[in-house]
Amino acid sequence: MPGGLIVGKVTDANTQAGVDGATVTSTDAPADDTTTVATPDDPKVGDGFYWTFSHATGNHPVSAAATHYTTATATADIAPDSTTSVNLSLKAGQLKVTPASIAKTVAWGKSAAQTVTVTNTGTAPATLKLGERSGGVVVQQAGAPLDLVQGSYSPLPLAGKAAASGGAAAKSAAKPADSVQSASGDAWQPIADLPVTLGDNAVETYQGTVYSAFGYDGRDTLNDMYAYSTNSGAWTKLASARDLREAPVHGLIDGKIYVTGGWGVGVQPDPKTEIYDIATDTWSTGANSPKPYGGVGSAVVNGKLYSVGGCTASGCGFTDVTVYDPQTDTWASVAPYPEPVSWSSCGGIGGKLYCSGGTRTAGSTTHAYVYDPATDSWSAIADQPTDAWGAAYTVANGMLLVEGGATQSGRVLSNQVWAYQPSDNTWTALPNANASLYRGGGSVGFYAVGGMAGAGTPTKVAEVLPGYDQPETTDVTWLSESTGTVTVQPGASATVTVTVDASAPEVTQPGVYSALLTLGTDTPYRLAPSSVSMTIKPPATWGKIAGAVTAPGGAPIVAATVQINTSAAHYTLKTGKDGTYELWLNVHSNPLQVVAAKDGFQPAVATVRISKGATTTQNFTLLKD
Template sequence: MAAGLPVAQAATGAEAAAPGTVATATHPGGGLAAFQVGSHGEISGAVTDSSGKALSGASVVAGIYRSTTDAQGHYSLTVPPGTYKMAAYAYGYAPKKAYGVVVDDGTVTTDFALDAVARQTVTGKVTDGSGHGWPLYTKITIDDVPGAPVFTDPYTGAYSVDLPQGADYTLRFTSVYPGYEAVTKQVTVDDAAQTVNVAVPVDAEAATAPGYQVKRSGPTQPFDSTAGAPEGWSVVNADGTTGGWSFDDFGKRGNKTGGSGAFAMVDSDKIGSGKKQDSSLITPVFDLTGNDSPQLEFDTDYKSFSNQTGNIDVSTDGGATWTNIWNRTTTLTGPAHVELPLTDYAGKPGVQLRFHFTGSYGYWWELDNVFVGKRTYEPVTGGLVAGTVKDANTGDGVVGATVVNTDASQDRAITAATPDDPALGGGFYWMFASKTGSHTYTASKSHYADLAKTVNVAPDSTTQAGFNLKAGKLAFTPGSIDKTVDWGKQATQDLTVKNTGGAPASLTLGEQPGGFTQQVKGGAPLNLVKGNYSPLALSKGKTSNAAPAANAAGDAWQPVANLPTAVQDNAVAVYDGKVYSAFGYTGSADTNALYAYDPDSGSWTKLASAADPREGIPAHGFIGGKLYVVGGWGADGDPDAKLEVYDPASNSWSTKASSPKPYAGSGSAVLGGKLYVVGGCTDSCGTTDATVYDPSSDSWSQIASYPEPISWQSCGGIDGKLYCAGGNSGTSSTKHAYVYDPGADSWSSVADMPADLWGSAYSVGNGKLLVSSGVTNNSAEITNQGYAFDPGTGSWTALPNANTSVYRVGASSGFYKVGGNPGGSSTPPVSTVEVLPGYDQGGESSDVSWLSTSKDKVTLQPGESTTITVTLDATVPEVTQPGDYTAALTAQTDTPYSVADVGVKMHVSPPKNWGKYAGTVLGADGKGGTAPLAGATVQIDSWANSYTLRTAKDGTFALWFDTRNNPVTVIVAKDGYQPVVTTVKLKKGETTTGNFTLKKAS
C-alpha cells in the first residue's frame, strides 16, 4: 500500500463496519462469528499514533474480519480460533502489521502504534477560465480524505492543503459562484511541495455565470397576427379531433407566457367536454449549416390535466419522421422561458420542429417568442466586488445586508452566511460590477446605520470591500422585577435602559399578561388515518368515499354546534366573541358562504355571502373590526387575487387592493394591524414568496422570502413577531419552524415541531402558536395530535389530542377547529366543530391592568441611558385574590437585536382580616376506594358574596375571602355524585381546610 492512502483505498476484504463490530468476507458487518456454533475468541486492543494518542476511525483487520476503532481508539474482533495476520490502517499514517496472532477461546490483546506519514503542501490559484480570468471563490473536496472541504481565498483565488505524501488524490473544484462547470484534477503527492493552478470554464448552457451574456443570432416568431399561423408556419389537426392551435385567444385567457400581445394557444378547457385535440404547430424549415451551437427557445404557460401532453419534436426529412426532444405532462406556470439546445442538429440544412398537443377537456398550452438560431455565451466588461459586512458592536457577520453601487443600482448583492467556510465568518457578499473605476458603494440593513465608501473596481479582477455597520443596542437593568405588595397598595421599581451601541436606538415598551394555566384535561386517543392527502385544488375532482369511523372523544376538546354545511379549506376567525367561517370546499363545489357562531346562543347564523367562491384556506384575519380575505383557488382554478373585506357592522362585503402574488394554501396571520401571507400553491405547491397587506395605505409589500419553499404551514403573530411551522414543500412535508422579525425583515430558525404537519388547524392563544391535526408522516396519514410553541421558552409542548382527525381545516383562537376533511381527496368534508377551551387570549402585547410604566417610548443616543419607573398596583379591580400575579414588559426596538422581556412578579399579601379556605374533593372510584374529582363545583355563599370554584385535576380548590362574611355555606357537587352541604367559619390569617368525599348517586 502507498503510504498515507485513505483507509478505503488501502484495505481489502470486507467493508469497514461500525466501531466494535465484526465483518466477514461473505457477510459484511454481520458479526456472525460471535454467534457461530463452536468455540471462538476475541482480539481487542488500541490503535494510537507514535506518541500514544488514540486514533479514532482506524481500521483493524484480521484475515477476513474487520473492526473500526471508537473515539478512544479501541477495537474488538470476535473470530474463530486460529492464527491470524493482522494490520491497522488510518488516514495519514503508515500501516502497521502483526503476524502470528494466535487466538483460542479467550481474549488476545494486540495494540498498534502507527507512524505518521510526512505531508506535503499543495497550493495553487483557481481562476475564471472563459475570458475574465478573475480569482474564483471555490470549494475543494478531496476524495477519501476526511475533514471539511477547503475553500479558496475569494479575493485572490489562492488555496493551500497539506496531504500525506506517497499517494494519488482526486481534487474536485466547485465554484461558489453560479454558472461554472465542476473541474476534477488528479494529483500525485511525492516528496516535495507542488503547485496546481486551475482555470474553471463557465457552463455556457446554464448561462448563469456573472459577467457573461448570451448572444443570439436568428429569427424569433412573436405570433403578432391573430388571423392565423405566421408565414411558413402551419397547424395540422388530426382527423376526428376538434380544435387545436389558434392565435386569437378565443377563451380570453390573456398572455401568461411572459411575452406580450398575441400568442399561439391550444385551449382544451374552452373547447369543451367530450372533444379531443391532437394538434401540431409546425415551424418552417431551418438551415443550420455553419451553426455549431443551435438552440430553440420560447416563452410558455402550460397548465396540465390528466391524459394531456405537450411535446416538441424535430424532423430532418421534411416531416416524414419526428424525434422527441421535450415532453410535458405536468404544469409549467408562466411566465416561463424554455431553452433547448439543438446540439444533435448542428450543421444540418433542413431542420423542422413541431409543437404537438394532445388532450380531451384538459387545460391549455400557450406559446410565444419562438427563437431558433445560434446561441453563444461571451464575457462583458466589468469586474467582481466582494467582501464582508460586519456588526460594529459584535464583530459578527451581518446576514441579509444589501451592498449596492449608488452609481449603478443594478450592481448589488445581499450578504449571506458561510457556515462551511469559517475563514470568512459570515456576512459575505459578492457581485458582478458592470462599472469599473472609482464608485460609491453603500452597505445597509434595516436597524443599522448605512455606511458608504469609495471602491476602485478593477476590470477582470476581484476588488475587496468590507463594511462595519453601526447600530443601537439596548440593555435593561435589572433583568426582572419581583415585588411584594400589600393588599390595596402599590409598589414601584426603577428600570434602567442603556444604549451600549454605536447608533441611536428607540424603544417601545409593551405589556404581556402572564399567569396562564396549562390545559390539563385529557385528550382523545391518538388517531392516525392512512390515505391519499393532496395539497392541490379539489373543485375539479370529486368526493365519493364515506368518512372514516369516528374516534373516541376525550375531555379536553369540547363539542360545539355543527356548522350548517360540511366544509373544508374554510377561513375561520374570531371577532367580538363570535366565530366566523367563510369560503371553502363543500365536497362538490367551492363556496362563498359566511357563517357566524355565537357561543351565548350556541347556534350558527348565515350572513352575507362574498363575491367569489374560494377553496384552499385563503389568507385571512380580522383587522380593525373587519375580516380581510385574499387568495385561495377561485372558480377558474387559479389563485384569486381579489381582496374581499367583510364588515360585521353592516353585514356587507367590499374589495380592496388585489394581491400581486396570490396563492392558495398559504400560512397567514395578523400582526401589527397588517395581514401577512407566507408561501402557498398555484398549480403546484411550495414557494418562498411572502407578502404583507397594510389596510392603512391599502397596499401590498413583499417581505423577506421564507427560508424554504412552503405551503399549508401554520402561522401566528405573537408579541410583534410572526411564527410559522410545518408545511408542505410540494414534494415533502416538514417540521421546520421559523420566526420573522418585521423590524429586521428577516427570518430565523426556531425549534422544530415534534412532528411534520401540514393542513393543520392553527391559531394563537395565550402567547403561544397552537397547531392541531393535519397531515403527518410525510403525507401518509392524518392525525389528531397537536402542539403549542412558546416563544418565551423556545420549546414545543403537546396539546391534548383532538376528537377528530382532519386536515385542510379552519381554525381560530379559542381554540376552535371548524370542519375539515377526515379521509383524503375522495372523502367528503365534515361539519364538525370543537373547541379546546382556555386559549382565547391573542398573541400581541396587551394591557396588564396592575402594571404600568412612567414612559413607554424612548430614544437614546449612543452611550445614553434613562430610568423608567415601573408601578405594581394591587388596588385594581382585577386583583381579587392574594397570591402571585405575573406579567412581562416587552421591548420593541429599531435595533437588530432582540431584547429579552423583563419578567414582572407581584406577590399580593392578603388583608389581615382575610382567611383562606382550601381542600380536596374525592369521589368513589368504583373499586372500593376514592380518587380526586376534577371539575367538581365548589359553591361558597355568604351574606355578602357568592363564589363558584372548579376543582383542579388533583381535586383541589382554594379561595381567600373576608372573614367578616362569616359564616359561609359550602355546596360541593359533581354530576353522578350526591352533593354535600356544610357551614364553615373562617379565621383571620389562617387556612381552614375543607376536604370532601362524594358518594355515587344512586
Template sequence: MDNGVATLDGKVYSVGGTDGKTDYKNAYVYDPFAQAWSALPNMSITRTAPQVAAYGGKLYVFGGWDPYGRPVAKTEIYDPATGAWSIGADTPKPYAGAAVTVLGGKIYIVGGCTYDGCGSTDVQAYDPASDTWSSGTAYPEPISWLGCGAIANKLYCAGGATSAGTTKHAYSYDPSSHSWTAVADLPIDLWGMGYSTADGKFLVSGGVTDSFTTITNQGFTYDPGSDTWTALPNSNNALYRGGSACGFYKIGGSPAGWDAAKNSELLPGYDQCVGIPWLSVDKTEVTIQPGESADVTVSFDANVAEITQPGTFTAQLTVSAKTPYGAIPSVPVALTVNPPRTWGKITGTVTGVDCNGTPKPLTGATVQITSKTASYTLRTDRNGQYVLWLDVSNNPLTVIAAKDGWASETRSVKFKQGMATMADFSLKPDRTCT
C-alpha cells in the same frame, strides 16, 4: 383534515373537514378544563378547508369546498350563548385553502383555491358589525394554503403554495395605507401549516416543505419588533392541512396524502390570544400559596391609534390556573371615552324606498363624509345607521349616501358641538320604476 379551527372564550372549536373519504358539516368544541370534546349542531352544508374565525363571542365560518368541489359562498355564524347557527352575508369570492385572521374589528381572508385551481391575490374583509364585505389591496403574489395573523395594527402572512412551488416569502399589510410590505422570509418554504398569533408573535408549525416533497413538524415564531424568525419546539406529529388556533392548538391534519388523523396537540405558553391596545396589566402570571392572594393592576389608555371615536369599549380578562377546581370566570372590563368639548356627532339612517314605496334600512350602504381637511368613509350597520364624531372646525360637511342598485344622494350638513345632528337619507332605485 382540512378542518377549520378557532379559539373562543378559552374553548377550541373545530368544524367541517374530511377524513379523506367523506366530507363533513360536523362541528365540535373542546373544553381544556374538562379535557373533553363535545358535539355541536351541524352546519347546513359540508365544507372542506373553510376559513374559521372567532369574533365578538361568536364563531364565523366562510368558504371551503362543497361536496362537488365548489367554494361555498354562504357565511354561517355560531353563537355559543344560544347554541344555534345563523346566516351572514355571502362571501363575494368564496375560497377554500385561504388564510383567515381578525384585525381592527374585521375578519380578513387572503388567497385561496377555487373549483378550477389554487392561487389567488384576493384580499377580502368581512365586517361583523354591519354584516358587509369589502376588498383589500391584492396580495403580492397568487397564493393559497398560507398562514396569516394580526399583531397590533398590521396583518402578517407567510409561506403558502404558488404556481412556482412552495414559498418562504412573508409580508405585512397596513390597512391604514392599504399596502403590503415584504418582511423577513421564513427560514424554510412552507405550506398547509398550522398558524396563529399569541403574545405579540406570529406562529407557524408543521405543513409541507422542500417544494411539496416533505411533511415537517418544524415550527417558527415571528417577532415584528425585530423582523426575525425563531424556531419553535417541534410538534409531536408531522402533519399538514389540519386546523389551528391560538393556544397554540393544532387539531387534525394528515401525515401523508388523504390519510386524515385524529391527533390534537397543544404548545403551552401561547394563550394570550387577543391584544387589546387600550388595556394593559402590570403582570400576566403570579404564583400564590393556598389562602393567599395577589393584586393585578389594570390600566386603560384612550390615547391609542385604534381609538378614533368616543364610545364604550369592552373586553374580558381571561384567568386560568393550574388547579383542580375547574374554569375561572372571565372578568369584564369597560372603557368609556367621552368626546372632546368641541366635538359634535353626525348620525342618521340610510333607507331604500322601492318601486312600491316600501322603505327598508340599507345595510352596508356607503356614507362618504368630507370636511375642509379630511374625508371619512363609513358603512351602515344592520339597521342602516351610521355615526361619526368630529370637531366642529370641520364644518360644513358634504355627505354622500350610496349603494349599488340605488341612486346616490348628496347634501351639505352643518353640525354643532356637544350635539347630535341627524342626516337621514331615502334612496330611490337607480332604474325607472314600471
C-alpha cells in the same frame, strides 16, 4: 465588457460578525448591485461575503445597506480588468435593559415602582418600544426530533375527483395515521384525540374551549362542530352547520365564529357565510363572499375577517384579498396580495395583517408580507425560514405562530415550528411538534388540531404547546410604564418607570401575579422580554379557604363547581385539573356555606369558619348518583 470586480465583506460594527442579506450597490451605477451571503464551504471567508461586477472604473462610492442598520459608504478605486477589495462596516444601535426582571411585594390595594435603565452600547441611535403581555416567561422544553416525511402533497381539495389525481403518491409515502406521534418531545403535550379523523378543519379558542368545525374525514366533507374543554379534557359534539366545507376561511369575533368559502358540494368554493354563536350553540348566515376559495389564509384584524388568496377546485394561487365587516354584514376587496398564493399562514397583530409562506399549484414560497389597512398596502417582511404551507397557525403572545405543514414545494411534511415577532422583524424556532402533519387547524393555546398525514389520510391528533395563550390584544391592568417608547443615542442611557398596582380591577385576590414587559427594538438584536411579578399580601383580617374535590378512591374531579356563600356575597369557583380550589376572604364573612357539585355526582355541603392569616382546608368526596 469594460469594468472590474468588487469583492469584500460587510460586517456588524458592534459585533464584527458578517452580515448576510445586506445589499451592496455601486452608487454611480445602481444596476451594479449584489447581496451578501454566507460561505459555509469556505470557513476562511466567513459570513457577509459579496462580489459584483462594476461597469464603472476609477474612484467610485460603494454602499452597503441592511435592515436595522445605517447605510455605510466607502470609496473604491476600481481597477479595470481586475479585482478590488472593499470592506464595509454597518453601524446599529444595541440596547441593554436592566434589571432583566422585576419582582415587587405590595400590600393589598397599594402600588410599587421600579426604575428600568436602557443603555445603548451600539454605534447608532436606537429606539425601544415597550409592551405588556399577561402570564410569565414561557419555559421551553425539548421538542420532538426533526421529522421530515417524504411524499407528494397536494394543495387541492381532498374530497371528490380533484384529490384522486393528486393524492395517490402522498398516501403511499406518508406515515400511517396511528404512528404520526411516534417521536415525541417534552414541549408539545398531547390532548384528547378528536372524536373523528379530520383535516382541513377550522379551529378557534374562546374562553378555555377549543372549537373545531368542518373538514374532511378521509371519505366525506363535514359540517360538524366539536368543542374541547380545557377543564374537563373531553370533546363534545355541538350543533352542525348547514353547509359542508373543506378548508374554509374562519375567524373569531366577539364570541362568534365566522366561516365562509372552503370547498363544498362538488368541491366548488362555497360563497355562503355562516356564523356560529358560541353562547347559544346556534348557526345563522351572513352576506355571501364575493370571491370564495378553499385553502385560504385567514385572520381577524380590527374586528374584521380577512381572506387571502386560495384555491378553486382545480388550481391554487390567487392574489384576491377580501374583508368581511360583521357590523355592516358586507364584503369589500382590498389591495391584492403581492404574489399568487394559497395555504398561507396569516394573523392580525397590532391592527395589521401578517401572512407568510404558501403555495401555488406548482411551487411554494418563503415570502412574507404585512398589510396596513390604514394605507391599503402590502410590504415585504423577513422571509419565513422554510416554505411551509398548509401549516397550523395562530396569533398568540404578540407573535404569528406556524406549526408543521408541507415544505420543499410539497415534497416533505415537517414538524418544525416557527414564531414571527413584528417588533423586530425576526423569526425564531420553537420546539418541534410531536406530529408531522399539514392541512390541520391552529388556535390560541397554541393548539394544533387534526391534519393530514398524507393527501388522503386525516388523523385524530390534537396537541398543545403551553404558554402561548395570550390573544392578540392584551392589556395588563395592574402594570404600567411611564413611556411606551424611548430613543437612546450611542453611549447614552435613559430610564423608564415601571409601576405595579394592586388596586387594579384585574386584581381580585391576594397572591402572585405574573406578566411580561415586551421589549421591541429597531436594532438587529432581539431583546428577551422582562418578567414582572407582583406578590400581594392579604389584609390582616383575611383568611383562605382551600381544598380538593375528589371521587371515591381519591381521583380528582376536574371542573367541579364550588359555591361559597356568605351573608353578603356569593362566589362560584371551578376546580382545576388536580381537583383543587382556593379563595381568600375577610373573616368578617364567617360562617361560610360551601357547596361542591358536579354532574353525575351527589352534591356535598359544609359550613366553614376561616381564621385570620391562615388557610382552612375543606375537602369533599362526591359520591356518584
